[in-house]
Amino acid sequence: MTTANKVALDPLYQLTDAELDARIVAAKAALGNRCVILGHHYQREEVYRYADLTGDSLKLARLASQRPEADYILFCGVHFMAEVADILSAPHQTAILPDMAAGCSMADMADLPAVEDCWRQLNTLLDAEATLTPITYVNSAADLKGFCGEHGGTVCTSSNAAHVLKWAFGEREKVLFFPDQHLGRNTGAAMGIGLEEMVLWRPTEPMGGLTPAQIKAAKIILWDGFCSVHQLFQPAHIEQWRQRLPGVQVICHPECSFEVCQKADALGSTELIQSRVREAPAGSQFVIGTELNLVNRLKHEMPEKEIHFLSPTLCMCSTMFRIDPQHLLWSLENLIAGEVVNPIVVPAQQAAMAKVALERMLAIV
Numbered sequence: 001m002t003t004a005n006k007v008a009l010d011p012l013y014q015l016t017d018a019e020l021d022a023r024i025v026a027a028k029a030a031l032g033n034r035c036v037i038l039g040h041h042y043q044r045e046e047v048y049r050y051a052d053l054t055g056d057s058l059k060l061a062r063l064a065s066q067r068p069e070a071d072y073i074l075f076c077g078v079h080f081m082a083e084v085a086d087i088l089s090a091p092h093q094t095a096i097l098p099d100m101a102a103g104c105s106m107a108d109m110a111d112l113p114a115v116e117d118c119w120r121q122l123n124t125l126l127d128a129e130a131t132l133t134p135i136t137y138v139n140s141a142a143d144l145k146g147f148c149g150e151h152g153g154t155v156c157t158s159s160n161a162a163h164v165l166k167w168a169f170g171e172r173e174k175v176l177f178f179p180d181q182h183l184g185r186n187t188g189a190a191m192g193i194g195l196e197e198m199v200l201w202r203p204t205e206p207m208g209g210l211t212p213a214q215i216k217a218a219k220i221i222l223w224d225g226f227c228s229v230h231q232l233f234q235p236a237h238i239e240q241w242r243q244r245l246p247g248v249q250v251i252c253h254p255e256c257s258f259e260v261c262q263k264a265d266a267l268g269s270t271e272l273i274q275s276r277v278r279e280a281p282a283g284s285q286f287v288i289g290t291e292l293n294l295v296n297r298l299k300h301e302m303p304e305k306e307i308h309f310l311s312p313t314l315c316m317c318s319t320m321f322r323i324d325p326q327h328l329l330w331s332l333e334n335l336i337a338g339e340v341v342n343p344i345v346v347p348a349q350q351a352a353m354a355k356v357a358l359e360r361m362l363a364i365v
């Protein structure tokens with residue numbers, strides 16, 4: 001980056017909220033259609049309000065690819081989301097993450113060397129290529145999506161995980177599912193797969209800490225990863241709400257633990273949670289187990305319904321919280337000055353294989 005044009009970040013923290021707002025609005029107007037701002041459902045309100053498009057990660061990447069006039073896709077989410085936007089966007093478009101520290105703790109729990117090592121170890125026991133389909137949750141690094149593309153596997157989201165698993169069992173007899181054990185287990189259980197047929201692979205232990213008999217009997221080998229936000233919800237929270245509000249509908253995200261999900265009335269992605277609540281009549285009561293910003297937004301949007309957050313403690317995505325109005329403004333004003341700060345560029349080979357996996361998923365659902 002040339003320093004001549006660069007807009008500095010630190011002074012932006014001296015601005016009042018009104019000054020920040022005025023400069024963000026002016027920067028957006030100056031850039032016009034050249035820049036599209038994407039806001040994930042978990043994004044804080046002070047940033048979300050400036051988004052041109054909102055949704056879950058995959059929906060946003062798809063929507064952005066339908067805006068060819070936008071040279072810049074400014075992703076107010078986390079790193080893997082901006083990678084997907086880069087992979088699915090046209091060559092002339094650049095994905096930008098306003099703060100590079102906005103990562104995903106779940107995505108960080110599986111990396112390519114560890115997954116390759118797992119694959120090698122499993123191959124000593126099974127013919128991995130013939131028996132295993134690797135599936136990565138979209139919440140993962142691009143190179144893991146590339147691994148799935150290369151080995152006949154695919155990607156899934158919390159909306160389509162059941163369809164993707166069904167497809168996988170039509171291809172091969174077993175699935176290696178990473179990085180979220182809970183999404184894999186909850187989806188498998190809903191499809192009628194027994195808990196004993198879903199084993200947990202601990203990447204720091206030889207053979208994942210499993211016996212050959214456990215691996216041979218397994219239908220799904222689950223990576224030992226989880227979301228640090230959703231794991232805070234406990235079954236006791238649901239019991240407490242049911243005592244307080246008999247008849248309340250409890251909806252949880254499938255990144256919550258199996259024990260929590262078993263006690264919920266419904267499981268669903270952020271998109272499904274929102275549509276369920278929006279479609280319900282006035283006076284409906286909901287308790288929701290997903291990230292706090294989404295639940296607060298629904299509460300604000302629908303005061304005629306009674307909407308509660310499942311946990312008594314704050315469960316927020318602290319990494320997504322790194323994107324603040326100052327970083328948003330910094331990214332926008334640098335674009336006006338001709339500087340692209342924090343572009344997300346997935347290396348070509350990785351992007352090509354990741355695209356194979358993503359396109360395979362899009363063909364399934």
Ligand code: SF4
Nearest residue numbers: 104105106227229317
């Ligand atoms: S809520 Fe959890 S899975 Fe989602 S981005 Fe944050 S850390 Fe990752």
